[in-house]
Amino acid sequence: MNNLLQQIMKFGLVGVFCFFVDYFLYLIANFAFEKVGIASIFPKYYLLSALVGFIVSVVVNYVLSFKFVFVRRDDMSRKKEFTIFLILSIIGLGVNELCLFVGIDLIYMNWGWLQSIMSEAFAKNLFFKFGATAVVMVYNFITRKIFLEQKD
Template sequence: MNNLMQQIMKFGLVGVFCFFVDYFIYLGANVLFENVGIAAAFPKYYLISALIGFTVSVVVNYILSFKFVFVRRDDMSRKKEFVIFLILSIIGMGVNELCLFVGIDLIYMHWAWLKGIMSEGFAKNIFFKFGATGVVMVYNFITRKIFLEQKD
C-alpha cells in the first residue's frame, strides 16, 4: 500500500504541473479569443481553448508520467504505449469537455441562483474547470495503471 500511496503522490505532482500547463494555455486562449472577436462569433470558444490546453498537457504528461510515476511494461513498444496513452487521454479529453459543457451550458447558464453567487468567468475559469480536472485525474490514474503499467 505504501508504494501505491507514493505513486499516487507522484501522479498528483505530475498532474498538478500538467494542470497548470493546461490551465494557463486554456486561460490564454480564452483571452485571445475574447480579444480578437472569436467569442462573439463562436460562443463556445472555451471548448476550443480547453482542447488546445489539454493537447499540450497530454504530451507533457506522457513524458513525465513514464519518467516519474509508472513503470513501463516490458512487453509493449513505446509506439504502442504512446498510442494507448493517447487514446486514454482522448477519452479523458472527452470527459473533460463533457464536464465543462454540462457544468457551464446545462447547469450554470440555466440556474439563475448560481449566476447570482458566481460570475460567468469564475464559473468557466475556476469552478467547472477545476471540477472537470478532478474527474479526469481520477480517470487517468485508474486507466493508466490498468492498461499501461508493468504488472508485478
C-alpha cells in the first residue's frame, strides 16, 4: 500500500505540472480566440482551447509518467505503449470536454442563481475546468495503471 501511495503522489505531481501546461495553454487560447473574434463566430471556442492544451500536455504527461510514475511493461513496444496512452488520453479528453459542456452549457448557462454567484469567466476558467480536471485525473490514473503498467 505504501508503494501505491507513493505512486499516487508522484502521479499527482506529474498531473499538477501537466495541468498547468494544459491550463495555461487553455487560458492563452481562450484569450487569443476572444481577441481575434473567433469567440463571436464559434461560441464554444473554449472547447477548441481545451483541445490545444490537451495536445501539448498529453505528450509531456507521457514522458513524465514513464520517467517518474509507472513501470514500463516488458512485453509492450514503445509504439504500442504510446498508442494505448494516446487512446486512453483521447477518452480522457472526451470526458473533459463532456464535463466542460455539461458544466458550462447545460448547468451554468441555464441556472440564473449560479450566474448570480459567479461570473462566466470564473465558471469557464476555474470552477468547471478544475472540476473536469479532477474527474479526468482519477480516470487517467486508474486506466494507465490497468492497461500500461508492468504487473508484479
